[in-house]
Amino acid sequence: MPPTAQSNGQKPTSSLPNMIGYYRFTDIFFEWHQALPNEADVSPLKALIAYNALVHPDHPLRKKGVNGIELYLGTFESGEMRLLFSSAQVEYMRYWLHTVGLTEKPIPIPSSEYLIQANDLVSCSPDVYSDAAVLKKAIKNIEKNNKRLRGTGTLLTTRRFAFERARTLWAQKVGTWCAVDFEAWDMDHTALTEFGWSLARWEDGELVREDGHLIVKEHRMYTQKYVPNHREFYNFGESEIVTRHAFKQRIQDLVKKHREAGPLFLVFHDNSQDIKYLKSDAVNAVERLDYILPDLPQKGEVYVVDTADLFAALEGDASNNKRSLERVCRHLQIPTKFLHNAGNDARYTLDAMISMASGDPVDQQREQRWPQRTEDNQPKVEFKDWEEDSDFSDMEGVMGPPTAQVNADDD
Numbered sequence: 001m002p003p004t005a006q007s008n009g010q011k012p013t014s015s016l017p018n019m020i021g022y023y024r025f026t027d028i029f030f031e032w033h034q035a036l037p038n039e040a041d042v043s044p045l046k047a048l049i050a051y052n053a054l055v056h057p058d059h060p061l062r063k064k065g066v067n068g069i070e071l072y073l074g075t076f077e078s079g080e081m082r083l084l085f086s087s088a089q090v091e092y093m094r095y096w097l098h099t100v101g102l103t104e105k106p107i108p109i110p111s112s113e114y115l116i117q118a119n120d121l122v123s124c125s126p127d128v129y130s131d132a133a134v135l136k137k138a139i140k141n142i143e144k145n146n147k148r149l150r151g152t153g154t155l156l157t158t159r160r161f162a163f164e165r166a167r168t169l170w171a172q173k174v175g176t177w178c179a180v181d182f183e184a185w186d187m188d189h190t191a192l193t194e195f196g197w198s199l200a201r202w203e204d205g206e207l208v209r210e211d212g213h214l215i216v217k218e219h220r221m222y223t224q225k226y227v228p229n230h231r232e233f234y235n236f237g238e239s240e241i242v243t244r245h246a247f248k249q250r251i252q253d254l255v256k257k258h259r260e261a262g263p264l265f266l267v268f269h270d271n272s273q274d275i276k277y278l279k280s281d282a283v284n285a286v287e288r289l290d291y292i293l294p295d296l297p298q299k300g301e302v303y304v305v306d307t308a309d310l311f312a313a314l315e316g317d318a319s320n321n322k323r324s325l326e327r328v329c330r331h332l333q334i335p336t337k338f339l340h341n342a343g344n345d346a347r348y349t350l351d352a353m354i355s356m357a358s359g360d361p362v363d364q365q366r367e368q369r370w371p372q373r374t375e376d377n378q379p380k381v382e383f384k385d386w387e388e389d390s391d392f393s394d395m396e397g398v399m400g401p402p403t404a405q406v407n408a409d410d411d
Helices: 025-030 039-048 087-099 132-149 154-171 244-261 272-279 307-315 325-331 342-357 362-369 392-399
Strands: 021-024 069-075 081-086 123-129 176-185 188-203 206-216 240-242 264-268 302-306
Touching: 021 025, 021 087, 025 081, 039 087, 069 154, 081 087, 081 132, 123 132, 123 154, 132 362, 154 302, 154 307, 154 342, 154 362, 176 244, 176 272, 176 342, 188 244, 188 342, 206 244, 206 342, 240 244, 244 264, 264 272, 264 307, 264 342, 302 307, 307 325, 307 342, 307 362, 325 342
Parallel strands: 176 264, 206 240, 264 302
Antiparallel strands: 021 081, 069 081, 069 123, 176 188, 188 206
């Protein structure tokens, strides 16, 4: 637990100074006390930043309503991550030690050479620890994963940036996150047959979900040759059959409504084809999209989130290969049924995004999901053969959808 304060009639205020930068956790933990000119100040500081003290409910950095010490996980341009204290936290600790009488005067702040400016980081998100052993292990795992990342190339780095930025924005409950999917006739990809969406947004801090599925009336009788015919097997409500004109208008209205309400995050699984459809004359719902998630998303803007890239970051894949939605959901333990229905695919895409974005930072989450499944010098998860085998979702393409039972009264 934190060092006991001497009673001198003073209590530090509970608010922290404005955050202007960061310090590496390891620099504060191992280096700061060594630079103190007054030997008497070393023990109080070391006691305050000990693992057990940091996670103690009475620690002065503990925020109300937060179950643990809130630190920060910063990502550098190299893709490497570091656990950080904010400069406000460092300033507050030196202030607290002096105010409660544990140091004769405020101890010196760490050297400016250790200070990390916000613009030195590509992303930075809060990370909470309530257990000393978990915190200590996290420091080791972060360093181990940084070593694995070196030399893996820029594609994995870019994917990791996107993963952490999505986590940060999702945690902030910003905007509307809307997964979309189109199906087209596989004999003529300009003939759109379905559109599905699944969105999440917040009202008064509460998560609100909405799903929908549109079928184009004029193309309803088109049958697929190379993919399953699952148009009529929507799992999350009633499909709506609409004309081509209404199909186009409904999609335009959906995008316009949520873009005007705040930033809109369009979530895809392997986005290239669906974005072409959104921009096509048959839909014409968007003109410009931002493919890089910003620190401060702007109202009226539309941003792209791709679960294929997020999962590649999570499994540590630096290749150009992208896993299918079925494979991603299987590895995330999200049950699927009747894929290649646009409404179902949209719902499973958003479920996959939320599963990843609401979890821990990418390296911690990988280890939680697939413990000890990476090689010492590689970040990629090594899945077992049975984990990569097709399950029932793959068999749907061979066996087709189940045949509806006919009651005797229906004859």
